[in-house]
Amino acid sequence: MGPNRRRGEELITAIHQAALAELAEGGLGRLSMEGIARRAGTAKTSLYRRWANPEEILLDAVGAAYPADHASASGDDLRGDLVASLHRMLEWSRHPTAQAVQAILMERTRNPELVAALYERVFDPAGGRFCATVLRHYAERGEVDARRLTPAVLDIGEALVMKYAVDHGAEPPQEYLESIVDEVILPAAGFSPPASSPATGPGRPS
Numbered sequence: 120m121g122p123n124r125r126r127g128e129e130l131i132t133a134i135h136q137a138a139l140a141e142l143a144e145g146g147l148g149r150l151s152m153e154g155i156a157r158r159a160g161t162a163k164t165s166l167y168r169r170w171a172n173p174e175e176i177l178l179d180a181v182g183a184a185y186p187a188d189h190a191s192a193s194g195d196d197l198r199g200d201l202v203a204s205l206h207r208m209l210e211w212s213r214h215p216t217a218q219a220v221q222a223i224l225m226e227r228t229r230n231p232e233l234v235a236a237l238y239e240r241v242f243d244p245a246g247g248r249f250c251a252t253v254l255r256h257y258a259e260r261g262e263v264d265a266r267r268l269t270p271a272v273l274d275i276g277e278a279l280v281m282k283y284a285v286d287h288g289a290e291p292p293q294e295y296l297e298s299i300v301d302e303v304i305l306p307a308a309g310f311s312p313p314a315s316s317p318a319t320g321p322g323r324p325s
Contacts, residue, residue, distance in 0.1 A: 133159045134166065135180035139215040142177065147222045150177065174233055177219055178240055184216040187245040197257050201300045204249040205276055209290050250276035250304060264309050272307045279303065 137159035141150055150173040156163040170176045186207050211217060220237065227234045242248065251273040258265040279299050283291040291299075306312050 130159075130161060130165065131169075131179075132183075134161065134176060135183055138173065138176045138180050139219060141173075142219055142222060143215065147174075147177075147226065150174070152176075174230075174236075177223070178233075178236055181216045181219050181223075181237070182241045182244075184211070184214050185241050185245050186211050197253070197262065198300055198305065200253045200256075201250055201276065201304055202296055204253050205280055205296045205299065208249045208277055208280060212284075212290075248273065248277060250274075254304075254308060267307065267309050272304070275307065276300070276304050 134155060137155045138150070140158055141154045145154070152163050152166050152170075152173055155173055155176060156166055166176065170179070220241075223233055223237050245252075251268075254263055254268055254273060255265075257263040258268055276299055280291055280296070283295060301312050
């Protein structure tokens with residue numbers, strides 16, 4: 120019996136998975152259309168009908184799995200939305216596409232066009248970065264002073280999560296995620312920290 124011929128989304132998913140597996144096994148420098156096609160069990164011509172090179176496939180695979188961050192449906196829980204955004208970051212960091220993003224970002228000097236494409240095709244359509252999307256949402260509603268949303272403020276939540284992971288070799292617990300929001304992000308955005316935090320103040324936004 121011949122091989123099962125996959126089409127449409129099933130075939131695209133298989134190709135995405137093959138690209139991620141090839142990257143994990145051989146690195147970005149050895150990623151090839153031949154290797155992806157072989158692992159996906161499809162003809163190389165099937166790849167070229169949609170993508171010009173293996174990096175294009177990799178970008179598509181990342182984009183298909185990268186979460187689009189958002190505020191809560193009611194849009195009235197800034198603290199809760201920020202904590203949830205850090206959880207989404209951790210969930211995504213366990214996905215194989217997180218390794219692909221790291222590999223692409225390491226090519227910033229040698230292949231700046233690939234890094235630029237990552238931002239243009241993946242990060243920007245998804246709303247940018249995790250906490251940044253939430254903070255900008257509340258700024259548009261007039262509940263956060265947009266002048267306070269400097270690049271450092273927009274990035275600090277994710278940066279502290281990554282630093283914890285590097286320092287401890289593990290994901291930060293729930294309490295640490297909440298402390299990042301209560302003691303760092305919210306004060307930087309102009310809100311007093313909750314009274315229970317080490318930095319005392321008159322409360323948090325609802």
